Amino acid sequence: xxxxxxxxxxxxxxxxxxxxxxxxxxxxxxxxxxxxxxxxxxxxxxxxxxxxxxxxxxxxxxxxxxxxxxxxxxxxxxxxxxxxxxxxxxxxxxxxxxxxxxxxxxxxxxxx
Amino acid sequence: xxxxxxxxxxxxxxxxxxxxxxxxxxxxxxxxxxxxxxxxxxxxxxxxxxxxxxxxxxxxxxxxxxxxxxxxxxxxxxxxxxxxxxxxxxxxxxxxxxxxxxxxxxxxxxxxxxxxx
Numbered sequence: 001x002x003x004x005x006x007x008x009x010x011x012x013x014x015x016x017x018x019x020x021x022x023x024x025x026x027x028x029x030x031x032x033x034x035x036x037x038x039x040x041x042x043x044x045x046x047x048x049x050x051x052x053x054x055x056x057x058x059x060x061x062x063x064x065x066x067x068x069x070x071x072x073x074x075x076x077x078x079x080x081x082x083x084x085x086x087x088x089x090x091x092x093x094x095x096x097x098x099x100x101x102x103x104x105x106x107x108x109x110x111x112x
Numbered sequence: 113x114x115x116x117x118x119x120x121x122x123x124x125x126x127x128x129x130x131x132x133x134x135x136x137x138x139x140x141x142x143x144x145x146x147x148x149x150x151x152x153x154x155x156x157x158x159x160x161x162x163x164x165x166x167x168x169x170x171x172x173x174x175x176x177x178x179x180x181x182x183x184x185x186x187x188x189x190x191x192x193x194x195x196x197x198x199x200x201x202x203x204x205x206x207x208x209x210x211x212x213x214x215x216x217x218x219x220x221x222x223x224x225x226x227x228x229x
Contacts, residue, residue, distance in 0.1 A: 033217070042118075042205055042222040043156075088155060099146065100207075100218060102156045 005103055006089055012109040019076040021106045023089035024069075030098060032065060032091045034074045037105075043088070046074070081112040115139055116208050118221035125196055125228055132192045133224045135206030141186035142208035146218065147179075150203040162189040186211065196228040 006023045013019050025032070031050045035043040049056045049065045049072065056063045062075040076083055088105045092098035115138040125131050135145055143164045148156040160181050161169040168181035180192040189208075193200055203225055207218040 035220075040203070040223070040225070042116075043207075043220040045217060045219070048217055099158055099161060101158070104155045107153075 006087070006106045008106060009104065010107045010109075012111065013079055015079060015081055015110050015112050017079055019079050019083070019108055019110070021074045021076075021087055021108070022071060023073070023103055024071045025089075025091050025103075026070065027093060029067075029091040029093060032063075032072050032089060033100070034061075034063060034072075035088045035090060035102075037086045037088065039085075046087075076108075079108075079110045081110050084108060084110045114210060114219045116206065116219045116221040118204075118206055118224050120224060121222060122225040123227070125226070127197055127228055128195055130192055130194045131196055131226060132190055133204055133206075133226075135189045135191070135208065135221055137187045137208040137210075137219070140208075140210045140212065140219075142189075143186060143211045145183060145189040145206055145208045147181060147189070147191050148205045148207070150205060150223075152203075156205060159191075193226065196226070198228045201226055201228045 031048055033048045034046040036046055037043050047058050047061055047063050049063050060077045065072045086105045086107050088102050090100040090102045117136045119134045123131055145162040147159045149159055150156045158171050159174045162181045162183040164183045164186050170176045178194055183189040203223050205223045207220045209218050
C-alpha cells in the first residue's frame with residue numbers, strides 16, 4: 001500500500017480562503033515533500049520538511065510535520081485560482097538514495 | 113537550474129510497436145533517475161529506479177522485459193515500452209536526483225502521454 005494518504009481527496013474553496021490538506025504515513029520517514037501537479041503536467045516541488053523539523057514556511061505555504069502522529073499538513077494561505085491543481089505528499093523512508101512514495105493526491109479547486 | 117526534460121511530450125503508437133521515451137537532466141548530473149507511471153486521476157506509481165552504468169531496479173509487478181530502461185550517461189535515461197498494448201496507455205513521468213547535492217529532492221520532467229491504439 002502507498003505510504004502517504006492525503007485527506008480530503010477533493011477540496012473546493014473560494015479565492016482568498018485558506019486551504020489545508022493533510023497527509024498521513026505509516027512508517028518512519030527521513031523527510032516528507034509536497035508536490036503540485038497541474039492537469040496533464042509534470043510535478044512541481046513545493047517544499048521539503050525533514051523528520052527533525054516541525055514546521056516550515058515558503059511564501060504562502062506552510063507545512064507542518066508531526067512524527068508522533070505520522071502526519072503532515074500543507075496550508076496554502078490566501079488562495080488564488082492559479083492554485084487549482086492536484087497536490088501530493090511523498091515521503092522517503094531513509095538513506096540518501098531512498099525512493100519517493102507518493103500518496104493518492106488531493107484535488108484542490110479554487111473558485112474565482 | 114535543476115531542469116529535467118522528457119521527449120516526446122506525447123506519442124501515439126499502434127499496438128505491438130515499441131516506443132522510446134527520453135529523460136534528460138539539462139543542467140545537472142544525475143546518477144539516479146526514476147520512472148513513474150500515472151493513470152488518470154491517480155497517483156504516481158514508481159516503476160523503476162535507473163542507475164547510471166548499471167541495471168535498473170524494478171518495482172514489484174513491473175515487467176523488466178517490457179519496460180526496458182537504459183541509463184547510459186549521467187544526463188540521460190531512456191524507457192522503452194516494448195510491444196505496446198492499449199493497457200500501456202498512460203502518463204509516464206521521470207525524475208532525477210542531483211548527484212552533487214545531498215538530500216532527497218527529485219526534479220521531475222513534464223511527462224510523456226502515451227496512447228496505444
